[in-house]
Amino acid sequence: MKFPHLFQPMQVGHLTLKNRIIMGSMHTGLEDQDQGFxxxxxxxxxxxxxxxxxIVTGGFGPNPYALGMPEHAQHSTLYLPEQVDQHRLITEAVHREGGHILLQILHVGRYDHGSGGVSPSSVLSKLSNRSSRELSHAQIEQIIADYIHCAQLAREAGYDGVEIMGGEGYLINQFLAPFTNFREDQWGGDANGRSRFALRIAQGIRQAIPDNFVLSFRLSLMDLVEDGGHWNEVLQLAGQLEAAGVDLFNTSVGWHEARVPTVAMVVPRAAFSWAAEQLKQAVSVPVAASNRINTPQVADALIAAGHADMVAMARPFLADPAFVSKAIAGDDQAINTCIACNQSCLDRIFTRQQVSCLVNPRACHEWEWPQDKTAKPLAIAVLGTGPAGLACAREAAERGHTVTMFENRARMGGQLNLAKTIPGKEEMGETLRYFQHEITRLGIAVKLATRPSMEELQGFDHVVVATGVVPRRSGIAGENHAKVIDYVEAIRSPGQIGARVAVVGAGPLGFDVAELLSHQSTADEGSVQAYQQEWGVDPQRQHRGGVKKTEKAGSPREIWLLQRSKSLPGSQLPTTTGWIRRSRLKAKAARMFNDVHYIQIDDNGLHLSIRGERRALSVDHIVVCAGQEAHDPWSAKLQAHNIAHTVIGGARDAHKIDAARAIREGAELGRKL
Structure with missing residues (x-):
């Protein structure tokens, strides 16, 4: 077997599992819908x-207010006996397929975006910008009872156990950390007082359900906030929880408000498995490592190295539901890898939308996206091999159509070839690798450096135009000056760019270019150690929360990042990763300006006014990142020849085009053809 450590049996409580993989908890948005179960x-x-x-479900609340969304209490909670039958739909479906499933019990505490929520002490939440309400002793006792009652209902619903969410800055974690617990009664003070809430919940569940019921605890190994928990306290709590009857420690790192990225693409793979290993050495029950484990190679290696007994992966099962079966077969190149972009999953959760996946738009739409073969196979031509064209070709061929792709360049991939070269976006190369594998598997013909004739295209039943976008010109006087280049040229040949650079446009494209040009290659580039130094992670555990001062980052260039809009630079960036990208550029002393009026470009550089103050930037190059325009040289000709066709992706509409929309449009068309 290719991954022998990953596919060893594992005993967790009363369960004998066939492999070491846990599908970790993640909210999908389906929990909040009618017919969501x-x-x-x-x-x-x-x-x-x-x-x-x-499998561990997304978090369900043990009372109507636990998730801060009382309007969804009938869906996202389990506290009423009449809810049990709904949950049985889930447990029976998993058991029919031979799997096991735990219900995660979650109380968000002060992470209530609506009211500010409750917590051990009244504290302002950066996420909601509201202060929480301090819980009374009676309210704490009631919440403990709610957890126990929820676990009893979960057993009645057929779950194989429950997971207590004790990390990521939620209510239990708020009790554990001095950062949010200032109490001086029995629920606060020293580490014993702050851990009492967590222990009482675990003890209460185990006493109520002593046998044949897995009790997992999601334990924060490091909070990554100042005045968070100390490592010695984590170890002490773990020992107490094990004595209370916990069967499994499913580990986590970081609070949602932490200024250290933990699940984004910039984080090295398995960046925190070393912390799981430290816990594994201190307890006798299984320990699962988590965070940025997205391939069977990484998972197998960390188990082989003794870092953990199991691995917990959540979003990789959005990207590919067949991750396990492909890994068992040793066909890991067929896995559609999670690239940790966050765009269609976490970004949607934080705006209360239904989750899906950038690389697999079928995720969480399984009921409306059947995988049956077509009854009428067609001959389909796809013009363009960017993300939209690749997704369309793969889906159409999977359904049984015969697909031929045409690309006028010498290599396929389109904008993916640019994206994967940006520091922190290297995982985009996995998506291109996956599509290349699928082209071979499905027998899709690819004709590179080829522009088909109308006569050739008339031989197809349908033509898909997926020719993408081209850079938009700046419109600045003197834009044809030798100092001016567009973002495509800058990304392809960064070595030609001088030491002083003005980037026109501070949207996603501008940040991509600025990150590339400010990047300083080092010997340990991409390593866990380099990540820890950049973001102030303390592997020696000397500081509370596991955070220390960050180390200054250097830049080989002086960079001015400019935008016309009065909004803050980077405000268009995605919710959960935008702050990361802004922080990285600020650390490299990039100068960011909004409310810019461009005057002209000449030998002296870029003339502009910033908030009414006229200036001249003496720069070597001006990189234009002023957006994109649809590139469709085919539709008019196809229409004139009465050839059936559809335009998708950036070729159809370049406004706010990204890989998520391009892949979704392509896959949806491929399914419907």
Whole structure:
């Protein structure tokens, strides 16, 4: 077997599992919908059918206010007996496929975006910009009882156990950390007082359900906030929880408000498995490592090295429901890898939208996206091999159509070839690798450096125009000056760019270019150590929360990042990763200006006014990142020849085009053809 350590049996409580993989908890948005349980049953059932043996649900609240969304209490909670039958839809679907499933019990505490929520002490939440309400002793006792009652209902609903969410800055974690617990009564003070809430919940559940019921605890190994928990306290709590009857420690790192990225693409793979290993050495029950584990190679290696007994992966099962079955077969190149972009998952959760996946738009839409073969195979031509064209070709060929792709360049990939060269976006190369694998597997013909004739295209039943975008010109006087280049040229040949650079446009493209040009290559580039130094992670555990001062980053260039809009530079960046990108550029002393009026470009550089003050930037180059325009040289000709065709992706509409929209449009068309 290619991954022998990953596919060893594992004993967790009363369960003997076939492999060491846990599908970790993640909210999908389906929990909040009418008929959401039917949809969740399909979602989880498909993944169990593909070899997953242990699944943890998204967090369900033990009372109507636990998730801060009382309007969804009938869906996102489990506290009423009449809710049990809905949950049985999920457990029965997973059990039919031979898998096991735990219900995660979650109380968000002060992470309530609506009211500010409750917490051990009244504290302002940076996420909601509201202060929480301090819990009374009676309210604390009631919440403990709610957890126990929820676990009893979960057993009645057929779950194989529960997971107590004790990390990521939620209510239990808020009790554990001095950062949010200033109490001086029995629920605060020293580490014993601050851990009492967590222990009482675990003890209460185990006493209420002593046998044949897995009790997992999601334990924060490091909070990554100042005045968070100390490592000695984490170890002490772990020992107490094990004595209380916890069967599994499913580890986590970081609070949602932490200024250290933990699940984004900039984080090295398995960046925190070393912390899981430290816990593993201190307890006798299984320990699962988590965070940025996205391939079977990484998972198998960290288990082989003794870092953990198991691995917890959540979003990789959005990207590919067949992750386990492909890994068992040794066909890891067929896995559609999670690239940790956050665009269609975490970004949507934080805006209360239904989750999906950039690389797999079928995720969380399984009920409306069947995988049956077409009854009428067509001959389809796809013009363009960027993300939209690749997704369309793969989906159409999967359905049984004959697909030929045409690309006028010498290599396929389109904008993916640019994206994967940006520091922190290297994982985009995995998406291109996956599509290349699928082209071979499905027998898709690819004709590179080829522009088909109308006569050739008339031989197809349908033509898909997926020719993407071209850079938009700046419109600045003197834009044809030798100092001016567009973002495509800058990304392809950064070595030609001088030491002083003005980047026109501070949207996603501008940040991509600025990050590339400010990047300083080092010997340990991409390593866990380099990541720890950049973001102030303390591997020696000397500081509370596991954070220390960051180390200054250098830049080989002086960079001015400019935008016409009065909004702050980077305000268009995605919710959960935008702050990361802004922080990285600020650390490299990039100068960012908004409310810019461009006057002209000449031998002296870029003339402009910033908030009414006229200036001249003496720069070597001006890189134009002023957006994109649709590139469709085909539609008019196809229409004139009465050839059936559809335009997708950036070629259809370049406004705010990104890989998520391009892949979704391509896959949806491929399914419907």
């Amino acid at each position: 039917e949809k969740l049953a399909l979602f989880y059932g498909e993944r169990a059918r593909q070899g997953l043996d242990l």
